[in-house]
Amino acid sequence: MALAPTHLCTQCGSQVWPKTITPGSFLMELLLWLLFLVPGVIYSIWRIASRYKGCPVCGGKSCIPLGTPAANAIMAHLEVR
Ligand SMILES: [Zn+2]
Structure with missing residues (x-):
């Protein structure tokens, strides 16, 4: 993949290309749908909502765009360690 990372994860310090993360599991969703219909619907809505x-490395929700002062400050801090 030739795409350069666009964001910095403030939780693990990785430079990443944020990806859409859906919480919960598909298996759980399927089970709820089969056993109890209504919780299945609620679970599906919750997952989509x-x-x-987020960060594809650690799943963190706080990715900030590279090149911003905040991102530069965090990167400078990481290089010191
Ligand atoms: Zn991360």
């Missing part, structure tokens, strides 16, 4: 763009 709580989707977020």
Whole structure:
């Protein structure tokens, strides 16, 4: 993949390309649908509603764009360690 990372994860310090993360598991969703219909519907809605763009490395929710002062400050801090 030739794409350069666009974001910095403030939780693990990785330079990443944020990906859409859906919480929960598909298996759990399937099980709820088969056993109890209503919780299955609620679970599906919850999963879609709580989707977020996050770090593909650690799953952290706080990715900030590279090149911003905040990102530069964090990177400078990481290089010191
Ligand atoms: Zn991360």
